[in-house]
Amino acid sequence: MASRALPLSPAHGLSIAIAALILGSAAMVAARAESFALAPADWQAVRFTLLQASLSAAISSLLAIPVARALFRRRFAGRGVLIRLMAAPFVLPVVVAVMGLLTVFGRGGPVNAALAGLGLPEVSIFGLHGIVLANVFFNMPLATRMLLHGWQSIPSERFRLAQSLGLPPSAQFRHLEAPMLRAQVPGIFAVILLICLASFAIALMLGGGPKASTLELAIYQSLRFEFDLGRAALLAAVQFTLCAAITLAAAGLTLPQGFGAGLGRTMQIAVPTGWRRGADGLAIALAALFLFAPLLAVVIKGLPGMLALPNGVWPAVVRSVSVAALSAVLATAVALVLATGAARSKSRSIELAAMLPLAASALVLGTGLFLMVRPFVTPETVALPITVLVNATLTLPYLFRLLLPEARQVQTDYGRLTASLGLPRRTVLRFVTLPRLARPLGYGAGLAAALSMGDLGVIALFAGDGGATLPLFVQHLIGAYRLQQAAAVSLILVAVSFALFLGFDRLGSHYADA
Amino acid sequence: MHGFSIADHFRRNLETAMNTKLLAAGLAVFASQAAADTPTLTVLTYDSFTSEWGPGPAIEKGFEATCGCDVKFVTAGDGAALLARVKLEGKDSKADVVVGLDTNLTADATATGLFAPVTATPNTLPVPFTDPNFVPFDWGYFAFVYDKTKVATPPTSFTELAASDLKVVIEDPRSSTPGLGLVLWVKQAYGDKAPQIWGDLADNIITVTPGWSEAYGMFTEGQADMVLSYTTSPAYHLIAENDDTKAAASFTEGHYMQVEVAGKLASSQQPALADQFLAYLTADAAQTALITTNWMYPAKTPAEGLPKGFETLIQPSKSLLMSAADAEAARAPAIAEWQAALSR
Structure with a gap:
């Protein structure tokens, strides 16, 4: 149908625009270069970056499997709240989160107090294990949520069938859950690997020294200090x-699930009891403890300063929320355009373009854009529009990754039917695609909004004195030694980010359940 | 409202009030003349300079009261990012004045040829300062700051620190100016023995942060016994928070200085106004404002002296500072030594 008649679909057009933005900004930087050479330490940085990223991605994805499965099977009071709260670590600004982790796992924290109580030596959080711990803290909830979507995407009719056939849990796992994991885990692993690849502040703050040098730090150093x-x-x-x-390797490893279409109904399915019940409970409890203790630390630290908030905090809130x-x-x-386009298309080009921003260094992107716009406008005057553009670009891969599996599923289940009916694409979108994608759309939009609340590192290049x-604003407070106020404003930042996330997420579930 | 001049405001009001083409055209000429009469001085500086708690607001107000001009701040991260921004913009920069480089960066800045000579201003720095292109506006000594209630006997030298089991947090010399200052401090104090000192310090350094904020935050959270900061940091806690528990450890090797400087871009369309700003920045009113906003020593001690509380700060026996050329030459090898020693 239309996809073949059009030489360039909207998805392909957008892919080209994204590639142009990301690669173009890097090319702008390259065009200004006088010489090209890597420093000897750069390859060491590449190795370390890959090491910490793959360890973090592997552990995050593996730990997420039992947690997501337990959350899928069990119903308990507070389950919905717990699932929503699980997004909180991911949307925390890095510096705030690291401080929360230090309170729990650092010197004088409860973990070391417990170790001391058992007569064990103090464990330092600094080093490779600290970096991995922080990355797992940030990304395990994301993986859990993505896997939960995966479990929910298995039509509940299949579970009913398995039950009526009397399949034991192990066979149910082999026939229903394993294929889903096979379809989802490579993509999840890849997305977390890419997130950790670009992590800068975590590795630097918790790495314990220059051994823990990452690619992003090398970029920062070369742009900021050496102007190389x-x-x-x-x-x-x-x-x-x-x-x-x-991205290509993960795409190659991903296999379609092929369960066929369900009626999209949510049905309570009978769940295994006995030791499995205990194991599920333990997985949920441990995950909750690991994720919420540092969050609680952030809240406790922020409360005292709430009584004396600095002037200018509310305008900054408005500015950040709008962006x-x-x-x-x-x-x-x-x-949405890219995911539905990629689901229809056989080539991997759209997928590659959508994932490209994950590999973009915010600093290179910002510098390139700065060089691009400067001949035409004063950079300070476009600080906020540029920030919107950059934030949207940098958060795109998360959204895309969330939407793609379900967009593929919709295509597999309904593609031929809607094509044979000759339904216009807009109708398909409205009555078939959107209702099925509502949940990940809401969740993804929430994530994107919350991530954009945190600093994605570009605004600093463009900022004038128009307002932070x-x-x-938090950076300014810390720079002025006002740490208590900074903690309070951080708490506001966290609360507002989370509220935004919740708003979008609820909107999504509302439409999905309707 | 900065950057939105009164002339603009005036023009808009009049334009909406009177609608004839002729009048509007006449007024546009009038308004552009009025705008030309109120020149804008663009000051490129680091981020925290212009924050509500930084020196920017007071200096802007004070200078605008005398210059008949509009001061507009443009910010770029920290001192190092500032120089990168100057290089990025090159000859067609809209900035007139650059405030906030330090002497470890001035040789590099001078080599760009983008800075114009300035008139030297009087200063009370503990070391002689001469640079044809830059005037100092404040300075401080790097030092390890600790909590007196937790560290009873602070180390008195790098060797004592290395021999102790105190845990310190430092900044990365590749991404922050205090980090670079520390590396040059050890280099100037120990020369060829610097790698040895770093090797001995390795087990005291719990982590290296990207910037000063993260390091200082970790210290106040109790994650480290000491943090690389300034001898003047305890003055903030004493004066602003009435907290006298923080102190800086005095090292017998002497303390390396950070001298923050300002310069004028050769491309400035308003060199006279730029000179006037540099003179204002280094005179008493601005110098007084800098002490308790930047929490550094003023380049020239104002007539009324330093605020009460500064007399409690340690006075280093020896002031260390490499010349701009030496610092430029030492930077890359000293960072490489630091990196090699701490990566082992």
Whole structure:
């Protein structure tokens, strides 16, 4: 149908625009370079980056499996709240989260107090294990939520069938859950690997020293301190290559689930009892403890300063919320077009373009955009529109990754039917695609909004004296030694991010359940 | 409302009030002349300079009261990011003045050829300062800050620190100016023995943060016994928070200095106004404002002296500072030594 008649679908057009933005900004940086050479320590940084990222991605994905499965099978008071709260670590600004983790796992924290109580030596959080711990804290909830979507995407009719056939849990796992995991886990692993690849502050704060140097730090150093644009461009190229390789490898490993269509009904299915019940309970309890203790620390630390909030915090909230909401809407619209386009298309080009922003260094992107817009406008005057564009671009891969499996499912289940009926694409979108994608759309838009609330590192390049966003405001407070106020404003940042996330997420579930 | 001049405001009001083409055209000429009469001075500076708690607001207000101009701040991260921004913009930069480089960066800045000579201003720095392109506006000594209630006997040298089991948090010299200052401090104090000192310090350094904020935050959260900061940091806690538990450890090797400087871009369309700003920045009113906003020593001690509380700060026996050229030459090898010693 239409997809074949059109030489360039909207999805392909958008893919080209994204690639142009990401690669173009890197090219702008490269064009200004005088020489191209990597420093000897850069390859060591590449190795370390890959090591910490793959460990973090593997542990996050593996731990998420029992947690997501337990959350899928069990019903208990507070389950909905728990699932929603699980997004909180992911949307925390890195510096705030690291401080929360330090309170729990650092010196004088409850973990070391417990170890001391058992007569064991103090464990330092700093080092490779600390980086992995922080990355798992950030990404395990994301993996859990993605897997939960996966479990929910198995038509409940299949579970009923398995039950009526009297399949034991192990056979049920082999026939229903394993194929789903096979379809989902490579993509989830890849997305977390890519997130950890670009992590900068975590590795630097918890790494314990220059051994823990990452690619992103090398880019930061070359752009900020040495103004070695050639090296920055080369490092960006290395990062793009790694990203492309990982995305393609994950895509190659992903197999379609092929359960066929269900009626999309939610049915309570009988769940295994006995020791499995205890194991599920334990998985949920441990995950909740691991994720919420540092969050609680952030809340406790922020409360004392709430009574004396600095002037200017509310305008900063308004500025940040507007940027975040606009970015989220833009990213969601683009991701929907790309995901449905990719589900229809056989080639991997759309998928690659949608994942490309994950490999983009925010600093290279910002510098490139700065060079692009400067001949035409004063950079300070476009700080907020540029931030919206950059945030939308950088959050696109998360949304895309959330939408793609279900968009594929819709295509597999209904593609031939809607094509044979000759339904216009708009009708398909409205009556078939959107209702099925409502849940991940809402969740993804929420994530995108919350991530945009945190500093994605570009605004600093463009900022004039027009007023700070919330993360910059926190930076200003810390820079002025006002740590208590900074903790309070961080808490506001966390609360507002989370409220935005919840708003979008609820909207999604509301439409899905309707 | 900065950057939105009164002339603009005036023009808009009049334009909406009177609608004839002729008048509007006449007014546009009038307004553009009025705008030309109120020049804008663009000051490129680091982020925290212009924050509500930084020196920016007071200096802007004070200078605008005398210059008949509009001061507009443009910010870029920290000192190092500032220089990168200057290089990125090159000859067609809209900035007139750059405030906030330090002497470890000035050789690099001078080499760009983008800075114009400035008139030297009087200063009370503990070391002689001469640079044809830059004037100092404040300075501080790097030091390890600790909590007196937790560390009873602070180390008195790098060797004592290395021999102790105190845990310190430092900043990365590749991403922050205090981190770079520390590396140059050890280099100037120990020369060829610097790698040895770093090797000995390795087990005291719990982590290296990207910037000062993260390091200082970890210290106040109790994750480390000491943090690389300034001898003036305890003054903030004492004066603003009435908390006298923080102190800086005095090292017998002497303390390396950070001297923050300002310069004028050669491309500035308003060199006279830029000179006037640099003179204002280094005179008493701005210098007084800097002490309790940047929490550094003023480049020239104002007539009324330092605020009460500063007399409690440690006075280093020896002031260390490499010349701009030496610092530039030492930077890359010193960072490489640091990296090698701490990566082992």
